[in-house]
Amino acid sequence: MKSLLIQGGKIIDPSQGIEAIGNLLISEGKISWRGKGEETPPRTDYDILNAKGLVVCPGFIDLHCHLRQPGDEEKETIATGTAAAARGGFTTVCCMPNTNPPLDNQATIEFIKSKAASEGIVRVLPIGCVSKGRQGEELAEMGELASAGVIAFSDDGEPVPSSYLMRQALDYSLAFELPIIDHCEEKALTEGGQMNEGIISTKLGLRGIPSAAEEIMVARDLALAQLTGGRLHIAHVSTEGSVDLIRRAKEKGIRVTAEVTPHHLTLTEERVIGYDTNAKVNPPLRTKEDVKALIQGLKDNTIDIIATDHAPHTEADKLCEFDLAPFGISGFETALGSLMSLVHNGDIKLANLIAKLTHEPAKIIGNRYGSLGTLATGAPADVTIFDPNLEWVVDTKDFASKGRNTPLAGERLKGRVMATIYQGSLVYKDGSIKVKER
Ligand SMILES: [Zn+2]
Numbered sequence: 001m002k003s004l005l006i007q008g009g010k011i012i013d014p015s016q017g018i019e020a021i022g023n024l025l026i027s028e029g030k031i032s033w034r035g036k037g038e039e040t041p042p043r044t045d046y047d048i049l050n051a052k053g054l055v056v057c058p059g060f061i062d063l064h065c066h067l068r069q070p071g072d073e074e075k076e077t078i079a080t081g082t083a084a085a086a087r088g089g090f091t092t093v094c095c096m097p098n099t100n101p102p103l104d105n106q107a108t109i110e111f112i113k114s115k116a117a118s119e120g121i122v123r124v125l126p127i128g129c130v131s132k133g134r135q136g137e138e139l140a141e142m143g144e145l146a147s148a149g150v151i152a153f154s155d156d157g158e159p160v161p162s163s164y165l166m167r168q169a170l171d172y173s174l175a176f177e178l179p180i181i182d183h184c185e186e187k188a189l190t191e192g193g194q195m196n197e198g199i200i201s202t203k204l205g206l207r208g209i210p211s212a213a214e215e216i217m218v219a220r221d222l223a224l225a226q227l228t229g230g231r232l233h234i235a236h237v238s239t240e241g242s243v244d245l246i247r248r249a250k251e252k253g254i255r256v257t258a259e260v261t262p263h264h265l266t267l268t269e270e271r272v273i274g275y276d277t278n279a280k281v282n283p284p285l286r287t288k289e290d291v292k293a294l295i296q297g298l299k300d301n302t303i304d305i306i307a308t309d310h311a312p313h314t315e316a317d318k319l320c321e322f323d324l325a326p327f328g329i330s331g332f333e334t335a336l337g338s339l340m341s342l343v344h345n346g347d348i349k350l351a352n353l354i355a356k357l358t359h360e361p362a363k364i365i366g367n368r369y370g371s372l373g374t375l376a377t378g379a380p381a382d383v384t385i386f387d388p389n390l391e392w393v394v395d396t397k398d399f400a401s402k403g404r405n406t407p408l409a410g411e412r413l414k415g416r417v418m419a420t421i422y423q424g425s426l427v428y429k430d431g432s433i434k435v436k437e438r
Contacts, residue, residue, distance in 0.1 A: 001424055002047055003027040005040070009051030009385060013058055014355035015362070015374035024056060026381040029424035033377065048436040049426075051385055054418055058373045059091025059122075059353045059382030061361040063259060064156070064181070064235055064307035065332070067093070071356025074311040076402050078112070081332075084401035086308070086428040088332035089417040091382035092123040092372055093310075094365070097134070098157040104129035104140040109148035122420075123382075123426045125369060130155045130169045130180060139168055146176040151365050154181035155233060159217055160186065166221060170230025177229040179364060180259065181182050184217035184242070185283070194322060195293070196269040196284040204272065206322060209284050211239040220244045222249040225256055233257040233364060236309050238283035240293035247302040257364055259307040260294050262338045263329055263407075264331060267291075271407050277318040277325035279407040281311070298356065305364065306356045308335050312403020330403030334394055337387055338408065342387070342417025350388065383421040385433075390416040415422070421438040 011034065012021075018034075025033040025041045033041045062085065063074040068076035076084075085093045095112065097103030100174070103112065109126050116124035128145030130153045132138050142153060153169060160166045160182070173180050190213045195201050197208020218234060222245060225232040234246060238261050246258050263281060268288055271279035279285060297303040297409075311328025318325050342348045362373025371379045391414045396404035420428040 001028060003032070003045060004424070005046045005048050005165045006051050006056055006383065006385065007048050008053045009056035010197070011056045011375065012351050012354050013375040014351055015058065015359040016376060018375070019351055022384070024375065026383070026421065029381055031375050031377055031379050031381050034375065046230050047438060049419065050434065054385050055256065055350070055385060056385050057136065058358040058375050059420065059422065060357040061091045061092040061362045061365070061373050062090050062308050062310065063094045063305060064362060065093050065095055065310035066098065066312065067095040068312060070211065074314055074402070077119070077368045078115045078124060079119040080400060080402050082124060084332040085122050087400050087417065088335050088424065089384035089386060089420050090122060090127060090332060091384065091420060091422045094127055094151055094351065095153060095160060095329050096126045096143045096156045097127050097129045102129050102134045103127070104132055104134070106144050106148040108149060109145060112384045115148065118399045122422045123369070125365065126180065126357045127152045128155050129159055131165060134158055136161050136165065139165065144177065146178060149325045150178065151330050152179045152181045152233065154183065154185045154235070156181060159185045161185050163220060163224065167228060169225050170228040173230040174228065177231070177366070179233040181233045181235050182217070182221050183235050184221065186213045186216045188211035194280065195272045196271065198287065200269050200273065204275070211241055211286070214239050214283055215241040215245060218245050222246070222254055222256060226252070226254045229255065234258045235343045236261050236264065236283055237294065237303060238264045238290060240288050240290050243293045243297035243302055247297065250302060257304040258297060258302065258346070259305045260303045261307060262331060263295055265291065265298070265306070266338045266341055267407065275318065275322045276406045277409055278320055278329065278409070280322065280325050280327055281329050282327035295342065299352070304356070304427060305360045306339065307361070308332055312401050313405045314402070316339070316402060318405050328405060329407065330357060330399065330401050330405045331397050332401060334406055334408050334413065336417055337392065337415050338412070338414030340388060344414055379426040381421055384417060385419040386415065386417045388415050390414070392416050403408055
């Protein structure tokens with residue numbers, strides 16, 4: 001493979017505290033050299049990608065997505081999901097085990113790994129179930145799953161209803177040093193719920209999902225993390241109360257990390273007015289106050305990372321009455337564009353946003369798949385190149401994902417992924433990006 005010099009971009013690598021114009025050389029799938037300003041590498045056998053005016057950063061890592069394979073290939077496959085991930089700037093995606101069958105044993109993990117190797121165009125890291133069949137009754141073979149290479153355990157899509165089972169899972173998380181990713185939902189309060197509970201749900205006549213349904217579970221599992229010393233990761237935090245609980249738990253030294261999605265950071269429950277089923281998501285879009293608290297939590301590191309919760313569905317799935325539509329947003333391809341609004345509004349610094357998409361999730365995954373989320377010399381050459389200021393309109397016909405279910409269709413976003421490099425190969429590039437051979 002010929003070497004590639006990424007020339008003249010603004011290199012931002014939070015893992016090394018770098019934020020400077022420079023050149024980056026990729027050779028044999030690895031980052032091989034970095035130069036400041038116009039400094040060029042000593043060798044000359046490379047192609048050149050002109051990145052002037054663009055940001056060059058580590059490839060994004062998504063700790064939470066749904067690739068739907070095996071079982072729901074009409075919604076997404078590993079091939080289409082990783083193509084969508086590449087368009088969104090993601091070079092590593094961690095897939096949730098709520099497939100059919102669920103990823104609760106070694107054979108299913110091997111299936112994901114082999115499909116990813118043959119059909120995926122970015123790295124796919126599987127997450128194993130907490131409970132057998134995601135039934136919430138007995139623990140899955142966590143040891144077997146850990147040896148098969150899962151990076152975490154989760155029954156995502158459903159909570160772990162039994163405190164006893166969650167306690168056991170957290171105990172095991174210590175043995176394997178792998179986190180339990182927690183979908184926090186007290187089902188007794190969410191049965192039949194369609195959207196955030198409040199004035200708008202009342203006006204629309206839709207059954208509400210109260211913030212308390214999430215916060216009760218966050219509180220319970222923080223208590224269990226304290227009891228066991230286990231590693232807890234709270235998925236898709238959506239409420240101000242959850243942010244407060246996590247902040248206090250961290251102050252007490254409880255081992256917890258947390259994630260927030262682009263949609264919970266940028267959209268509110270008002271999106272549901274008009275009964276747009278593409279704005280139906282679980283946990284639901286919340287209020288302006290919640291969004292403010294989530295942004296604050298992101299800034300003060302109460303919330304460690306941003307994860308998409310990419311949840312593709314077919315058009316037919318969502319073309320129905322609001323009550324009947326499944327939850328979820330297809331998120332890979334709009335993630336950066338929508339998150340950049342936070343930077344343009346002055347809510348968060350660009351380098352901090354990049355950290356939440358690269359170095360911070362890499363820390364949660366750990367080192368078993370090599371050093372991810374960094375442009376350090378010798379690391380896998382996973383690189384995302386984006387234009388922070390380019391405006392574009394979301395056209396779901398352009399999606400690589402089979403899931404066109406997004407409330408952002410037709411919306412103008414500012415900030416666009418221009419090229420994605422995975423292990424030294426250009427797996428996505430915008431038409432305007434030229435690679436000059438020499
Ligand atoms: Zn979930």
